[in-house]
Amino acid sequence: MAFQRIDSVFLPVSNVEKSARWYEDILGFTLEIQDKKWKYYSLRLDGSDKNTCPWVTLYEQHTVQPADHMPFNLYTPDGSEAHQQLQARGVKVSEMLHTGSMLVFEVFDPDDHRIGIVSWPM
Template sequence: MTKLFKRIDTVFLEVTDIEKSIEWYTDVLDLELRWFQKEGGYAAIEIGETPLTLVRASEVKPATHCQFNFFTNDIKAAHERLQENNVDVDEIVDYGDVLSFEFRDPDGNILGVCFFEE
């Protein structure tokens, strides 16, 4: 922790269809909706200490790299759940001390999942 900042408070991710994205993030990723502001086009998804805020955008140009990683204690189960839900999922990569894989949300945003011994 730095002296100036305590943590990352919120991660923002643009999506084109906020209601469809809320459904996808809650159903497929099994996350919980914290709040939804339909008129403003914002929805906060509960994920540990740092919420994921979906932001409605008229067009999304996904980054060419992973936006952030979800941490899991069971990377194989996470990988299988995404595959079972027809998510575009890469293979699990073993970096020695870290296992990870990437996947795409309905807007093509590249997201990651990682596991390492804490």
């Protein structure tokens, strides 16, 4: 048995339509699957290969507790620029942390899930 990739990360949200728009508008995801009956939307990073890049599947729940950890990280080549742009758009972000070899910060989605943003020299 050989697994080839992580297919999808599932994230509970209180309003699937609002959250999907946020992931599209703020983080640059593309909506690929929309199931209004079962209230789940699957998105992938814009420009990524939909056969190899993990997807994020948002599913609606009445009560949502933000996880006490980051469900996933997003990589960007320029974390400082991403932090500045997100702040300028009024997005809730944490302070940047320089770990020596990596820059890390968190962005908070509409349900206060912490999404990690990382960058390091390539």
